[in-house]
Each structure stands twice: as C-alpha cells, then as structure tokens.
Amino acid sequence: xxxxxxKMSDNLLELKxxxxxxxxxxxxxxxxxxxxxxxxxxxIGENGAGKSTLMNVVxxxxxxxxxxxxxxxxxxxINNPFDAQKKGIGFVHQEIAxxxxxxxxxxxxMSRTAMQAFAKPVMDYKRQSEEAREILRRLDSANxxxxxxxxxxxxxxxxxxxxxxxLSANCGILILDEPTASLTETETNALYRIMRQLxxxxxxxxxxxxxxxxxxxxxxRVSVLRDGRMISRYPVAEARLHQLVNDMAGREVTTIYPxxxxxxxxxxxxxxxxxxxxxxxxxxxxxVSFKLYKGEILGFSGLVGSGRSEVMQGIVGLRRLKRGKxxxxxxxxxxxxxxxxxxxxxxxxxxxxxxSGLFLGMNIANNIPSIHxxxxxxxxVINSNWERELALxxxxxxxxxxxxxxxxxxxxxxxxxxxxxxxxxxxxxxxVVILDEPTRGIxxxxxxxxxxxxxxxxxxxxxxxxxxxxxxEITGMCDRVAVMHEGSxxxxxxxxxxxxxxxxxxxxxxxxxxxxxxxASA
Amino acid sequence: xxxxxxxxxxxxxxxxxxxxxxWKVLEMRExxxxxxxxxxxxxxxxxxxYFATWANLRVVIGSFSLDxxxxxxxxxxxxxxGIDLSVGSVMCLSMTICALLIRASVxxxxxxxxxxxxxxxxxxxxxxxITKIHLSHFIVTLCFLGIAxxxxxxxxxxxxxxxxxALKDLPSFRFIGQGQVGGIIPMTVIIFLSLAVVSEIFVRxxxxxxxxxxxxxxxxxxxxxGINVDRVxxxxxxxxxxxxxxxxxxxxxxFSGVPVSAGTGLEMTAIASAVIxxxxxxxxxxxxxxxxxxxxxxxxxxxxxxxxxxxxxxQDLIRYLIVLGAVLLDALQKNRxxxxxx
Numbered sequence: 020x021x022x023x024x025x026k027m028s029d030n031l032l033e034l035k036x037x038x039x040x041x042x043x044x045x046x047x048x049x050x051x052x053x054x055x056x057x058x059x060x061x062x063i064g065e066n067g068a069g070k071s072t073l074m075n076v077v078x079x080x081x082x083x084x085x086x087x088x089x090x091x092x093x094x095x096x097i098n099n100p101f102d103a104q105k106k107g108i109g110f111v112h113q114e115i116a117x118x119x120x121x122x123x124x125x126x127x128x129m130s131r132t133a134m135q136a137f138a139k140p141v142m143d144y145k146r147q148s149e150e151a152r153e154i155l156r157r158l159d160s161a162n163x164x165x166x167x168x169x170x171x172x173x174x175x176x177x178x179x180x181x182x183x184x185x186l187s188a189n190c191g192i193l194i195l196d197e198p199t200a201s202l203t204e205t206e207t208n209a210l211y212r213i214m215r216q217l218x219x220x221x222x223x224x225x226x227x228x229x230x231x232x233x234x235x236x237x238x239x240r241v242s243v244l245r246d247g248r249m250i251s252r253y254p255v256a257e258a259r260l261h262q263l264v265n266d267m268a269g270r271e272v273t274t275i276y277p278x279x280x281x282x283x284x285x286x287x288x289x290x291x292x293x294x295x296x297x298x299x300x301x302x303x304x305x306x307v308s309f310k311l312y313k314g315e316i317l318g319f320s321g322l323v324g325s326g327r328s329e330v331m332q333g334i335v336g337l338r339r340l341k342r343g344k345x346x347x348x349x350x351x352x353x354x355x356x357x358x359x360x361x362x363x364x365x366x367x368x369x370x371x372x373x374x375s376g377l378f379l380g381m382n383i384a385n386n387i388p389s390i391h392x393x394x395x396x397x398x399x400v401i402n403s404n405w406e407r408e409l410a411l412x413x414x415x416x417x418x419x420x421x422x423x424x425x426x427x428x429x430x431x432x433x434x435x436x437x438x439x440x441x442x443x444x445x446x447x448x449x450x451v452v453i454l455d456e457p458t459r460g461i462x463x464x465x466x467x468x469x470x471x472x473x474x475x476x477x478x479x480x481x482x483x484x485x486x487x488x489x490x491x492e493i494t495g496m497c498d499r500v501a502v503m504h505e506g507s508x509x510x511x512x513x514x515x516x517x518x519x520x521x522x523x524x525x526x527x528x529x530x531x532x533x534x535x536x537x538x539a540s541a
Numbered sequence: 542x543x544x545x546x547x548x549x550x551x552x553x554x555x556x557x558x559x560x561x562x563x564w565k566v567l568e569m570r571e572x573x574x575x576x577x578x579x580x581x582x583x584x585x586x587x588x589x590x591y592f593a594t595w596a597n598l599r600v601v602i603g604s605f606s607l608d609x610x611x612x613x614x615x616x617x618x619x620x621x622x623g624i625d626l627s628v629g630s631v632m633c634l635s636m637t638i639c640a641l642l643i644r645a646s647v648x649x650x651x652x653x654x655x656x657x658x659x660x661x662x663x664x665x666x667x668x669x670x671i672t673k674i675h676l677s678h679f680i681v682t683l684c685f686l687g688i689a690x691x692x693x694x695x696x697x698x699x700x701x702x703x704x705x706x707a708l709k710d711l712p713s714f715r716f717i718g719q720g721q722v723g724g725i726i727p728m729t730v731i732i733f734l735s736l737a738v739v740s741e742i743f744v745r746x747x748x749x750x751x752x753x754x755x756x757x758x759x760x761x762x763x764x765x766x767g768i769n770v771d772r773v774x775x776x777x778x779x780x781x782x783x784x785x786x787x788x789x790x791x792x793x794x795x796f797s798g799v800p801v802s803a804g805t806g807l808e809m810t811a812i813a814s815a816v817i818x819x820x821x822x823x824x825x826x827x828x829x830x831x832x833x834x835x836x837x838x839x840x841x842x843x844x845x846x847x848x849x850x851x852x853x854x855x856q857d858l859i860r861y862l863i864v865l866g867a868v869l870l871d872a873l874q875k876n877r878x879x880x881x882x883x
Contacts (some may be wrong), residue, residue, distance in 0.1 A: 337765065358767040367765070375765045378758040380825050389755055389766040396748040443766070 029055045030089070031192050031223040032077070032108075037086035039072055046072050047247045049086065052471035054192060054223040059214060061226045061234045061255075064244035064267055065434070065462035070227050073244065074194055077225075078110040079103035090192075095122065104130060109185025113196040113460070115177050116351050117184075124151035126169055127183045154183045157220075175206030182213065188251045193217060194225045197460060199233065211237050231260060231463075243267055268464045275467065276495035277474040281514075283315045283498055291366065291482040292451050294334060297343035303329040304506040307343075311451060311482045316473060318497030318517075319486040321526045326506040328370060328488045335360050335367040347451065361390055364450035368440060370459060370486070372433075376440045379429035383421055384410035386428050386439055391447040413442040418468060434465030441469065451482035470496055490519045502526050570819035574834040577867070581841050589848050597844070599727065605840040606733035607792055608810055609833055613740045614784025615811035616832040620744070621777040622757035622824025623678040627667070628785040630689035635660050635801045637693045640702045649714035657786045663689060664782030670774035682732075683766030686808070692800055703798040718794025728790055732765030736787070741829040753777060757824025814839055817867045838867060 034055040039047040046069050055058050064070050072116050075081040077088065079097035088105055097103050103110070117126045124147045127131070132142070151165035159178045169177060178198060185193055195214070199207045214224055214237065226238055230300045234241050235255060242252045243266040272290035283289075293310040304326035311317055319327045332338040334345050336357040345353045347365050369375040378386050387410050390394045395406040410424040417438045421431060430437060437458065444452055457473065458466040473496065477483045487493050493500055500517050502510040510525030512518070523532055568853035585592040592598075611628045616838045618625045663685060695697045708715045720728040729873045744750050755763040764770050785807075793799060819834030820827030838882075842863050846856045 138571075356767075356769065357764075358769065361767040369765050375759075375761040376827065378755055378762055380821075380823075381754070381759050385751075385754075389763070389768075392748045392751060399748050400746050401748055401751060 031056055032225075033072075033087075033089040034077070035087040035089065036082045037073065037076055037085050037088070039076060039081060045247065047076075047083070047400045050244070050247070050249050052242060052249065054225055056221050056223055057218045059218060059224045059237060059240040060227050061228060061241040062244055063228065063234060063239040063241060065265065066266075068244045068462075069247040070244055071196070072247075074110070074196060074225070074227065077103070077192075078108060078194065101130070101134075104188045104190070106251075107189060107191040108194065109182075109188065109192065110194045111178075111181045111185050111196065111198060113198075115174070115181055117169045117177055117180060120168060122148070122166050122168055122174070123155075123163060123180050123183075124148040124165035125167075126180055127151045127154060127187050130188060132172035150504060151183070154186055155179070157186070157216070158183055159216055160213070166512075173206075173236050175209065178206070178210065179213065181336065184218075190222065192223050192225070194227070196227045198226075199228070219264050231263065234258075234263070235260070267462070277471050279496075279498050280314055280316075280474075280477060281498075283312055285312055289313050292334075292345070292347045294330075296332055297330060297345070297347075298339045298341045299326075299329055299333055299506075300339040302506070303338075304333070304503070307503075307508045309501055309508060311484060313480045313482065314477055315498040316477050316483045316485060316496055318493040318500040319484060319503065320490070320493045320500055320522050321503035323488055325503040327453050327503050327528070330503070331367050331455065331484070331486065335365060335453070337367065339520055361456050362393070364448075365453075366390065366444050366449050366451070366458065367453045368444050368455055370455035372436050373439045376443075377428045377436060380427060382427050383414060383419070383431075384424040387442050387446055390443055394447055409446060413446060414439075416445075417442050417472070422471065434461035437461050437465065437469070442473070445476075449481060451484070452476065453484040453486070455486045456488065457485060458487075458489075490522060493517075493522060494519050504528050549816055568819060568828065571828070571831050571834060573870075574818065574831065574838060574867075576739040578834065578837055578841065581838070585841070585845055585848070586763055588670070589845075592844070592848055597848070601840055601844045602730055603727055603795075605836060606727070606729045607788055607795070608807065608814075608840075609733045609836055610736060610788040610791065611785050611807055612811045612814050612832050612836050613736060613829055614781035615808075616815050616818075616820050616827055616829050617740075617744070617753065617784075617814050618678075618777045618781040619812075619820045619822065620750075620757045620824060620827045621753045621774055622760060623671070623774060624682065624812070625667075625678070625778070625781040625785075626682040626808045627663070627685035627689055628781065629804030630686050630693070631660050631663055631782050632792065632804040632807060633799070634663065634689045635786035636803055637696055637702065637801075638788055639793050640704055640799045641696060643704060643707050643711075644702065649711050653790045654712075656790060657783060660782045660786030660789070663780055664779035665775070667782070668778030671867050672774050673777060677730040690831075693799075697799070697801055699801055701800050703799060704793065705797045708794070710796050715794060715797075718791050718796070729795060732791060736784075737829060737833055744829050756799070757821075757826075759825070768821040775840060810836070810839060813861075813864050817864060822832070825831040835867075841865065 030053050032052075034050060034052040036049040036051065037047055038045065038049055050069070050073055052062075052073070062070055062073070068345075072081065077097070079099045079102050082098075087289050089095070093327065095106060097106065099107075100110070118129070124144070125540060126420060128147050128151065148165040152161070155161055155163050158179055158271050160183075162175070163172070163176050169180060172180065182193070182195075198210055214226075216223060226233075228234060235258075238255050240252065240254050241258055241263065243250045243263060245267060253263075289312050290310045291313055296309045297307045298305050307326075309317075319331070321327050321345060325473050329338060333340050333343075335358075336355055340353065343353065344351060347360070348363065352360055352363070352365070373379065376390065384406050388406060391400075395401055395409060407424060413419075414424060419431070419435050419438045419442065421435060428436060431439060441454075441457070444454075454473070461469075470492075473483050473485065485493070485496060494517050497517060498514070500512045500522060501508055502512075502522055504526060505528070509530060510521070512521050555746065611632060615625060615628060638659045639652045639656035642655060643649050647655075666817060667681050667685055670676050671678055683870070711754050716728055716755060717732065718729060722728060722731055751766050752773050753776075755766065755768055756770045760770050763773075785804075789804075792803060814836035816822060816830040816835070817838055818827070818831030818833065839860070842860055843856075
C-alpha cells in the first residue's frame, strides 16, 4: 500500500493496523498512519469518524485493541498521557484546558512540576519563568508575559500557552485538535506562523481540522478518516477539494450552499420583527436598529466580541436593555421574559452547545422539549409517550445519529449535539429563529444538512437570523447581511453586494480609516 | 507520492434508532439497593431472633418514617443543583414554634400551620440570598444551620419543652404522631408514605419538577431555554425547608415535646441517604424512591448495630464506612459500565 522507498527514520510516528472497539461498537478498523519529521499532516473526517479516538490512542488516553505504535522506528506502548509526554508527544486539545488562576509559566511547566514534586519540593519560580520565556520566544510570542495570569490572556494567547505547554517536555510530535475553532482571523495566522516555525525545527504536526481552506494552505499531507477507516491519503499538492469532500462524506456533495431566495419583498408589511435603537444595560452594544423580513436569511457578521450575540440575547429578553424597542408580530415585546418571547415563536439558539445549550447529563428525549414543555404536558403532568414521539420525530427530521432517544446528550458527537440543539428550537414550529454560530466545530456533511434545513425554514416564511464568524457561511447562506463593529451596526449588504470583501471592510473597522481620510482630504 | 485509496464502507443510517424499552420504572441503582436491602433483611432475620419482631420493626420504621420526610425535601433541592445543610435546625425550629404556641394555648392545628409558615420564611430567606445576592447554597444554608438553631436556643433558653400534659387534652392532634390506624400501623408511617408517593409521582411526572431537573442539569442552558432558574431555585429552597418543618410537626407530636438538640446531624443523614440512592450532588439526577431506599439502608444498618450491641462510640465509624462502601460499590459499577459503552 505505501511506497517503501522512504527511509524509516524519516517517520517520527507510525501507526499500523490500529483497531479499537468500545463494547460491541468498533470505532477504528486497522488504521494506518505516518508522520514525518517537519511535516504538517492533516487528518480530516466527519464528526464521529474516529479522529478523536485515534488521537487519544496516540496520546495514551486509550489503549488500542490491536495494532502497533512505532515511534522513531521502535514499537512502543503508550500507557497514559504522562507516558506519551515522555515519548515526545504533545497534545493540544480542542478546548483550552489551562488553570486560569495561575501564571503562564506555572501552566507551561505543570507536568514537570508534578513529576518533580518530591525530588524538588521547593519551587524556583524565577527560573521557571525564564524557561517559559524561552519557550514562548521559540513560538514567536515573546509578547506573552510568563508571569501573567492565564485568565487575563486573550483566547489566542491561551492557545499559544497550550502549545508551549505541549512543547515544554521536548516534544517531537505535536497534535493540534481543531486549534483555530475559537480564534479570529489574525490569531489564526499567528498560529500558522508558529506551526511553520516548529516544523522547521523538525517537529511533526498532526493537524485535525474541519476547515478545508486550512488544509490547502497550511498542511503538507492530508489523510481522510471515515467511519473508523483510513480512506485515503494525499500530498496536499495533489489533493482536490471535491475529492476530499467525497472521501469524507462517502457520497457526492454537489452544491455547498443551497440557492438563495432572490425574491424577498423588503416592505414594511412584510417585516416579521424589528429592533429600534437597542442599547445594552452593560454597554455591549449601542443604538442597534434593524428589521427582519419574511422569507429571508439575515446574517449578522462582525468580529468576535463585536456584540452580535449580545444584541440577540437582548432581543429575546436574556439581557437587560437600557433603551430601545423590539416589535414582533406587531406587538411590542420589549422587556418581556424569555419564556413569554420563546412561546410566542421568537427563539434564540446559543453559540455554545455544551456550556449553555444542552443538558448533557440528560437523554435526547428529555432535552428536546426543554423550551416547549407544554408540547408534552397536559394539566402539569408530563406524558412520556408524547415525549418519546416528539423525540423520535425530531431526530428523524434532523437526522440525528444516535443509538436511541435514551442516549445521553454527552455521548453524542459534536455534529449530532448541534442537531439536537436545533431540534430543541424546532420542536414547535417557530416564526423567527436566531441561530448563533449554527455550525461551529462540526463536519462538512452535518454543516450542509443544517444549511439546507435553514434555507427550508426561510422558504416556509420563518424568519432566520444567523450569527457566524465564518465569512463563507455568511456569504453563502445569507440574503442580507448586517455587520457589527464594537457594539454598533456599521454596515449592511444585500443581494449581489453580499461578499466577503464588503463584509470585512466593515467588520474590521477599515471603513473608519476611510472616513478619517475623507474628512482629512475635505 | 503515496496517493492511496482504502476501503469503502456504508455509513450508519442517520436518524434511524432502535425503539427500546418504553420508560424505565426502576433505575439500576434502585434495583441494586433493593437487592442489598433484601440481603440485609434476610441476613438479620436469620442471625438475630429479635430483628423480625414487630416491636423492633416498628421502632425501625418509626424513626425511618420521620427522617424520610426531610429526605424528600433534600432530594428535591439536590436535584436542582443545590444543597441544604440547615434541615436539622429548621426541623427543630418548627418543633419549637409549634410547641411554644400550643403551650400558649393556641389551637394546635393553627400552631402547626404557623410553624410551617416560619419554616417557609426561613426557606424564602435562604432562597433570596442564593438567587438575588448569588451566595452559594453551601454558605447560606450553613449559616442558617446555626441561625435556626440559635433561634431555638433563644426562644427556649436551652431548656427542653414538654408537651406531655398539653397533648393529653388534644387527642385528634396527637393522633398525627402517636396514633395507629387499625390499631397497628403507626400514623407517622402513613403520613410519610403518602408524602413519599405523592412526591415521587411529582418528581417523575410533573412539568414543574422537570424544570428543577433542567436547572440542576445545566443552569445556563435552562436559562437559555427560557426557564426562570431563580424562581426554580427559590421554590426548591422553600420546599426543602417546608419538608423539614413537616417532619418537625410529626416529631413534636410523637415525642410530646422538644429536646432542643432535636435534628442534630439530620442534614448528614438526609444527604447521605440521597447520595446512596443515586441523587447526584451535581444536580439533574435522582428520585425520591432512590433516596428513601438509601435511608432504609442507613436505618437497617443502625438497627443492626443496636441489635448486635455494637459499642456506641464505634457506631458512627461503622455506619459511615458502610455508607462509603455503598457509594463506592455503585461508582465502581458505573465506571465499568462507562468503560464498556464509551
């Protein structure tokens, strides 16, 4: 299968025939993989394809049922994460897992401190912070103070600290699991620079991602995993986008975004909802006004922290407004409780399915009716048959992949959790849905399914608002886009004007520079 | 270079699930507990001739029925993600208010209602501190553990109140704590069982209780689903104090008075029972049935220690080692299940 001309010693890591089952459920089937010195090797695949399981095997969190792990030509056993670290494997998980209330240096050397707790009972904080400074310099991030508290750092700096932590134990193999999921564009670019720097030092990087553009621009090779099997492997230079997508999905995915509506009537009596001069009690947004029309998908774009989510939370009563007026269905709903607004059919879906979206410890059937308990209740008594019927109907409608409606939400993959979150929203036919990052961190196929669904909702005259940090999603999905910058609505684009240049122009604040130039020249 | 094409496979069909059991009546934990209880009961009846006598069982069931009332309230507040350390003191406060009013010749039923109102006020105060000032359940209820007990001492100057004389003239009120239905079944058992059955149905089937489960499972998600979590938490605080208060009313009747140390350690019994019975300390999971089975285990162990004349100073040690053992057993089993499935 593999060309044998390559020298063994080039391979930092080799996996041969790795299989893994959980009970009767086999998730990895004889997976082969290799990582060379100084390369960035991407692993892509849908949620639930087995990427995390495979990486957990490499990181010593799981033991394979069969197969070999070869590091530097030697077959090894990786018993636990500690072991993995000793063998030079660094793992940066998707979610940042740092101790927020201790310093950067202390986080970076956490495992070393643990290892030497008895040998060196007295901490040398000064030396530690010097060494941390050195590692951060290697990462081109000398601007991060090793003595700063992690809680005061931006997300991107925290990510750098995570990488520094992985590198602290002299790692030769670095696993990055969707490192850009929570980063902005600039932060992402900084991360790529760091990645390149590391590969020049001979470190091999395993890069797990959902974003195709990242694969093409920043990786050397790409392996596709589907349903626990390694489907294909390409040098990126020879890979084709459609081929990769097909390998991942196992079927032809033709159009990436469903066609837009194109016949929306922007007139007063066609409006579903309007917001006038909304101003937050905590100053996160000021004087935001907009209207939503029947049949359209309205996008809210802007950088993270520009106040997009906060405006929407203000509209549905989850945040206190200082002033402003929200009209929905011809009625003033300003200041009403979320419960009342939701039951009228104006719904908001959070961007964070784990923190504020799902009841992870509860099963699918119990999760779905949480907004509309009245659907399964008569006279205050829950009818568990109705509850089961509703759950079965919803998971069929949204193609949620689960072992059954008694499965706990926590055991679902990311994409299916996201679908479950949407199922909560659609349990009762809504009139306006506001979706905050509806496809964050989920695979291509699930994404496409959600996009189709949203377009279908719009076609049924349900008003749809999408907040998204992915420009592609905004330009691909939305009939009209509103752009926020530092708490104000600063730009709009409609129809043919919906393109990433125009949106970035507003979102990045570039329009301000133009304004000052114009004023200066006047 | 190496462009390899490996195997194809059919993806699992989405949205298609097996229709499994309708709905579970008993959780694994409840079944386990029932088996353990059965083993203990059989073991005790074989090894101790006094155990299976009515006189002994009545004592066991009697004390069990009293504490069981507080356990119900504790279960509810634990499911909401909270905890209440004040139940013992609040129970004693309820006894004290009721007894003092009766001694002042207030109608006994009215006294009981006023005592319950007092407990409601305590629950309300705790709930407001928790929801409006955002103090933790632990701190607030710990303070009220002392405050409620402090009020009892202040009202009684630390001397026990006897109602032996007063209750003699109040046969209908006395019936709550001392009466027997059909000459055998103690009224306390009937009160407890009816409260337990109603609460269990409420916990399982009511939409109000579902709100409590949502809040306990993920408070933020509950708020984002439009649930008024503050109101839910406030209600559970009041409910827990109220159940403690009801236990107090029955207690004051049964013992015809108030020992001012009554209810000391009740919070430990209630929390331990609930946890043994599978109520999650993190909220979102649990049942009244489980918690009551947990309490039954505690009561049987206590009875066994008494029957076998275990040295009194060893009893706490033995009892809580058994509690730990029960929780451990369950955790081990759960871990095994997780390894099997996940």
